[in-house]
Amino acid sequence: MSGKGKEYSFLLPLYFMLLGVIIVLSGALLIMGLKASGENTLDATIYTTLGVAGFFFAFYSIQEARKRMKLLKKKKGRIMTVIKCKKCNHVYEREFKEGDYVYKNAGDCPQCGGNSFIFLIYAFREDKKGIT
C-alpha cells in the first residue's frame, strides 16, 4: 500500500486522460447526432444531448482543477533572513537565499560598514490578501 500523496500524483495524469477521452467521445457523439438528425430524430437528440453534457462536464472539471491550483499557489509561504550588525546592532531583513544559515557572515553592515551576520531565519505563510 502506498501513501495518499503518491496515489494522488498517480491519479492526476489519469484524470486528465479521462477528461480527454470524455471530450473526444462528446465530439464523436455530437457528430453522430448531426449525421442522424436527418433520419432518426430520437437518436439524434440522445447523441447531441450526451455530447453537450460531456463537454459541460469536462469544462466544469477543468474550471474546478484551476480553482484548486490557484488556492495552492496562494498558500505558498515565504522565508526571510534577518541580518544583524555586530558593531552597531542595526537589524534588517531580506528574502532568504540558498546557503543562508544562522550565524553566517552576511558581509558589511549598510549603516556603519561593520561585520554583520545572519541573526535568524523565519518562514511565514502569505494569506489570501498577500503582503503589500
Ligand SMILES: [Zn+2]
Ligand atoms: Zn552596523
